[in-house]
Amino acid sequence: MFGGGGEDVVVPRAFKLLKELEKGEKGGAGLPPYLSYGLADADDDDDLTHWTGTILGPAGTTLDMRVLELSIECGERYPERPPEMRFRTRVNLPFVRNDGRIDLAALGVAQAWRRNNSIEDALNAVYHAIARPEVRRLAQPPEGARFD
Known part of the structure; x- marks a missing residue:
């Protein structure tokens, strides 16, 4: 019997990512106005691995209203593991390494990650x-500075 026995249905990686892509492309369908994401190259990424994202800097921070660009990689272990994310826009944040990679463990994301989490959650x-109060006033590189 389909769906019986209280078993959780595991959605295949590709189906989950297609659903995330649809939400990212539609934007307004429940996506916060300060986030956007989609495939980096829809014509050349059949595995739905390479994504790009943007975050609009939070109001009242030293990144207020800046458009922060990120590259996102949903490897073959996604969604069991969180995506790898890297800022392309240069920022000075305690959870961002010198090459722009984001330390999701420092944010608690890696430890709390569940299969039903998404790129949006990250x-x-x-x-x-x-x-965060301890981060919001950190000095930032000039607007337009990049890691890559």
């Missing part, structure tokens, strides 16, 4: 970390 965690 981006939201970064957004909220930027707005």
Whole structure:
């Protein structure tokens, strides 16, 4: 019997990512206005691995209203493991390494990650970390500076 026995249905990686892509492309369908994401190259990424995202810097921070660009990689272990994320826009944040890679473990995302989490959840965690009191006033590189 389909769906019986209280078993959780495991949605295949590709189906989950297609659903995330649809939400990211539609934007307004429940996506916070300060986030956006989609495939980096829809014509050349059949595995739905390479994504790009943007975060609008939180109000009242030193990144207020800046458009922060990120590259996102949903490896073959996604969604069991969180995506790897890297800022392309140069930022000075305690959870961002010198090459722009985001330390999701430092944000608590890696430890709390569940299969039903999404790219949106990971981006939201970064957004909220930027707005933390101990981070919000950190000096930032000039607008337009990049890691890559």
